[in-house]
Amino acid sequence: MNKKYRKAIIAGNWKMNMLSSGVKPFIEELKANMPKSKTCDVVLCTPAVMVANMVKAGKDAKVIAGAQDVSKYEKGAYTGEVSAAQLADIGAKYCIVGHSERRQYHGEDDMLINAKAKALLAAGINPIICVGESLEQREMDLTMEHIAYQVKAALSGIDATALRHCVIAYEPIWAIGTGKTATAAQAQEVCEGIRAVIRKIYGARPARAVSILYGGSMNAKNAFELLGQPDIDGGLIGGASLKPVDFSEIVKATAQDAKE
Ligand code: PEP
Numbered sequence: 001m002n003k004k005y006r007k008a009i010i011a012g013n014w015k016m017n018m019l020s021s022g023v024k025p026f027i028e029e030l031k032a033n034m035p036k037s038k039t040c041d042v043v044l045c046t047p048a049v050m051v052a053n054m055v056k057a058g059k060d061a062k063v064i065a066g067a068q069d070v071s072k073y074e075k076g077a078y079t080g081e082v083s084a085a086q087l088a089d090i091g092a093k094y095c096i097v098g099h100s101e102r103r104q105y106h107g108e109d110d111m112l113i114n115a116k117a118k119a120l121l122a123a124g125i126n127p128i129i130c131v132g133e134s135l136e137q138r139e140m141d142l143t144m145e146h147i148a149y150q151v152k153a154a155l156s157g158i159d160a161t162a163l164r165h166c167v168i169a170y171e172p173i174w175a176i177g178t179g180k181t182a183t184a185a186q187a188q189e190v191c192e193g194i195r196a197v198i199r200k201i202y203g204a205r206p207a208r209a210v211s212i213l214y215g216g217s218m219n220a221k222n223a224f225e226l227l228g229q230p231d232i233d234g235g236l237i238g239g240a241s242l243k244p245v246d247f248s249e250i251v252k253a254t255a256q257d258a259k260e
Contacts, residue, residue: 001228001232002233006208006210006233007041007234008040008227008233008234009040009043009167009211009233009234009235010040010041010237010250010254011044011045011094011213011234011237012045012237012238012242013045013215013241014046014047015068018050018242020049020050023057024053026244027060027063029244029245030244030247030248031061033245033249035248038062039251040254042061042062042064043066043093044058044063044065044066046065046068047068048067048068048087051066051067051087051092052090052091064093065093065094066093066095067082067094067095068095068096069082069095069102070082070095070097070125071083071116071119074122083123084122084125085123087120094125094128094167095126095127096127096128096130096236097116097120097129097130098110098117098154099130099171100130100132101176111153113153117155117166118157126166127166127167128167128168128169129151129169130169130171132150132170132171132173132215133147133173134173135173138174144190147170147197148193151168151197151198152201155198163202164210167210168194168210168212169212169213169214170187170194170214171215171216172186172216175216175217176238177217177239180216180217181217181218181219184222184232187226187232188229188230188232191212191214191229192230192231195207195210195212211233213232213233213234213236214232214234214235214236215236217238218236218237218240220240220245220246220253223250223253227256228256234254
């Protein structure tokens, strides 16, 4: 992390877990374990139906509400979809796009992810854009080519002003929900590579300011080392974000000195 140049962010991804009735008790337990002074933004991305509950319950604990997906369309006859304006209306400040589970189970491609990121930006919501390689791609030494393509595609047509509202999450697919974490060196290498891709497109200053998160089995034990890497500015947390004590330990791990 380098808090001098960019914001540290710990974002939880509840996926399709929890119920609305569980939001308040979760936040109460989280608040009881959270550090008093804030060293990062704490975000919880819930199913869309719980965002309003999170906005209400999270206020006092300074937890920011986020969503996990959005429609690329502004409004209209798209049954079942939720628009960026509707998410903004209920108080979502962040929204994940391009999670590997949406790419895998819903056939989302890079063009769609780009359209969703733009829809969020237009509504004033910060997109958390997920990128990551499969195990096969890593073994074929294609990691950085693949990720560079995903980053370029996701950011296509997004100018430097809008980039300031974007967050990139590096999530190797093989590390998501598997208990298999990338080593701090592996995660740092890719996050540094992502920053280099952004530098090529936008220049040094915007690249230095963009927050890049690591996600993939981050937990209370490995968070400190991962977050100690110079280009890892936070985490996108799945499993451990469902446990208030574990999640708060990850938040605590952001209280370390900045490195470059
Ligand atoms: C995720 O789903 O974004 C994720 C990182 O999950 P987990 O922490 O459970 O690997």
